[in-house]
Amino acid sequence: MSDPTPEAAQNHTSQRFEEAALELFFQRGYRSTTVRELALACGLTPGALYNHFPSKDQLLYSILRDVHEQLEAMMTEALADAGDDPRDRLRALVRAHAIFHTRFRKEARVANDEVLALEEPGRTEIVDVRRRGRGRFEDALRDGIAAGVFEVADVKIAAMAILNMGIRIAAWFRPDGPRSSEQVADLHADLALRMVGAPPA
C-alpha cells in the first residue's frame, strides 16, 4: 500500500478539523470556541488550522455548507422516488427531513443555532439555501391545494410549523430511545398530512 497523496492527507486533516469544530461548536457554541481550542482538540497548532482554513468563520461555513448539501440531497432523492401524488410528495419530504434530523443531530443544531454567526458572503449563501428548503415545503403544500387534496389556511405558517416540528427532532431524538428513526419519520409524516387536511387512511 502506498502512502496517501499529499492532497488526500490535506483532505483528511481538513476533515479532522471539521469534526473537532463540529463537536466544539455544538458543546460550547461557535463564538465561545477559540482557534487555539480547535487546534488543540486535533493535537495540532493554531498555525496548522490556518493552513486549511483562512479563519474560524470558514470552518463554520464549510460545516454548514456540507450539512445543507446533505439535507438537500436527501430531500431531492426522496422527491424523485415519490411519484406525483401531492400526499406522497409531502410524506417523502417530511420523512427525509425527519430522518436527516435524527441522523445529523449535532450538525443540524449547530446549523440552526449558528447560521447568523456566519460572515458574508457565506451567510447570505446559506440563508438562501435554507430559504429554498422552506420553499420546497411551501411548493408541496401549494401543489396539494391546487390538486384539491390539501386544505391549508396559511401556507407559510403551515410549512413553518411542519419544518419546525422536524427541526426540533434533533434536540430530543435519542438513537436508543423508544422510537426508531424510521418510526419518528412515519409519525411526523402522518402529523403533517393531518395538518394539511389530508389525514392518512
Added chain:
Amino acid sequence: MSDPTPEAAQNHTSQRFEEAALELFFQRGYRSTTVRELALACGLTPGALYNHFPSKDQLLYSILRDVHEQLEAMMTEALADAGDDPRDRLRALVRAHAIFHTRFRKEARVANDEVLALEEPGRTEIVDVRRRGRGRFEDALRDGIAAGVFEVADVKIAAMAILNMGIRIAAWFRPDGPRSSEQVADLHADLALRMVGAPPA
C-alpha cells in the same frame, strides 16, 4: 414625590441587569458574555453586578425562572378559562403557548438555547419546570383520547411536535409581519387540533 426606597432602588438595578443580560445573552450567547460586558452595558462596574447577583449563572437562572413562571401563568390562566371540552383545553394551551412565543421572543430563545448552561441546582429546577410544561400538553392529549375526541398514535411525539412548532414561533415571528400574535395563535391551535384528529369545524 419621595425618593424610591432603598429596596425599590435595589430591585430597579436588578431589573436593569436582567434586561441587559437578556439582550447580551440573546445577541452573543451566555458563554460568550462576560460579567464585565454585562456591567458595562448598564454603565456600572463588575463589582456592582456582584452586589445583586453572586454570579453570571445566577443572572441566567433569574431570567430563566422568571420567563418560565410567565409561561406557566399564561397556560394556567388559559386553562382556567377553557371549560371542560378537551378540544377547548388543547386550543387554550396551544394559543397561550403561541402568544407567549410571539411576546417573549428573546426570553424564549435564551431559555431554549441556554437552559443546559445553568449550574445546579438551578438547572434541575428549570428542566423540571419545562418537563411539567410538556406534561400539560401530554395530559391534554390523554384527556382527549380518553374522552374519545382525539386520535393520537404517539402522545409524547405528538405533544413534542405541537410544542416545537410553538417554540420556533419565537424565531420567525415579527410584530410587523403579515399575521398578528392572535392570528398566529389561532392558526397554530387549528393545526394542533388537526394533528390530534379533531379538526375544527
